[in-house]
Amino acid sequence: MASSNFSGFRVALIQMTITGDKAKNIAVAVKRIQEAKQKGCTLAILPECFNGLYEIELFRKNAEVIPSGETSKALSQAAKSNQIYVVGGSIPELCDDKIYNTCTVWNPNGNMIATYRKVHLFEVNITGSTRFREADAMMPGNSLSTFQLGKFKIGLGICYDIRFPEMAELYRQQGCDMLIYPSNFCTPLGILHWSLLTRSRALDNQMFVAFVSAARVPHPTYVIYGHSMIADPWGQVIGEATEKDMDLYIDLDLSVCENVRQQIPTEKQKRHDIYDVIQKGN
Ligand SMILES: O=C(O)CCC(=O)C(=O)O
Numbered sequence: 001m002a003s004s005n006f007s008g009f010r011v012a013l014i015q016m017t018i019t020g021d022k023a024k025n026i027a028v029a030v031k032r033i034q035e036a037k038q039k040g041c042t043l044a045i046l047p048e049c050f051n052g053l054y055e056i057e058l059f060r061k062n063a064e065v066i067p068s069g070e071t072s073k074a075l076s077q078a079a080k081s082n083q084i085y086v087v088g089g090s091i092p093e094l095c096d097d098k099i100y101n102t103c104t105v106w107n108p109n110g111n112m113i114a115t116y117r118k119v120h121l122f123e124v125n126i127t128g129s130t131r132f133r134e135a136d137a138m139m140p141g142n143s144l145s146t147f148q149l150g151k152f153k154i155g156l157g158i159c160y161d162i163r164f165p166e167m168a169e170l171y172r173q174q175g176c177d178m179l180i181y182p183s184n185f186c187t188p189l190g191i192l193h194w195s196l197l198t199r200s201r202a203l204d205n206q207m208f209v210a211f212v213s214a215a216r217v218p219h220p221t222y223v224i225y226g227h228s229m230i231a232d233p234w235g236q237v238i239g240e241a242t243e244k245d246m247d248l249y250i251d252l253d254l255s256v257c258e259n260v261r262q263q264i265p266t267e268k269q270k271r272h273d274i275y276d277v278i279q280k281g282n
Pocket residue numbers: 048121122158159160161163183184185186189190
């Protein structure tokens with residue numbers, strides 16, 4: 001891959017079913033990465049916390065040191081044996097007895113080329129529906145993270161991060177062409193906001209945005225929305241799953257970013273004399 005005139009690639013959004021069986025979840029992820037390669041994909045993306053159920057009480061149980069834990073080893077091997085880039089959704093990361101919600105990225109040699117710890121922890125209290133406080137079990141990360149795939153520069157966020165347009169704008173300032181958010185929205189908020197948020201971040205920043213969920217399964221308190229989705233730099237949805245266990249394979253063309261940015265040059269028209277979004281720290 002990645003010849004000098006490479007301007008696109010096929011991406012897999014892996015909407016797998018997550019169960020309470022960690023070994024099974026890892027095995028399913030590995031199999032679906034292999035299928036993505038067979039379908040001609042250069043990049044496979046997994047959902048948030050894919051190695052266990054999305055429950056506060058289970059994060060520590062499923063947590064691992066990165067990159068020496070079993071999930072990291074499986075992702076590294078899957079990337080290498082299939083010669084594919086893998087955005088490993090996220091897993092609970094154990095570091096100095098603290099837990100982070102961490103995304104790892106693997107290149108086709110099986111090397112870890114980026115990590116990202118969720119910066120905005122999920123905390124909502126929706127009357128009559130979802131209550132969740134990730135901070136009861138996890139610590140926030142403190143930095144942004146990008147990686148290069150051919151000519152594409154890709155920025156990383158996780159789920160709730162997509163609600164913060166400033167973060168996406170900082171990635172645009174860093175020259176990103178695509179944002180990837182491994183996610184697991186609950187169904188009530190998914191219905192209201194999932195598509196709107198994906199399209200908004202894509203349109204605001206004139207880039208591709210991939211929002212990758214697990215499949216919906218019955219759960220007493222947290223029913224995952226599904227509907228993995230990708231929007232293009234026009235803000236159009238170019239692929240969307242249902243709520244079921246399924247994967248999407250989508251061709252991305254980097255030249256669309258350049259076309260939109262030339263035709264609607266908002267980045268050059270920003271009034272930095274009136275406002276600014278600036279990055280603090282790294
Ligand atoms: O923002 C939302 O509605 C859901 C966020 C979420 O589920 C998460 O960050 O894990």
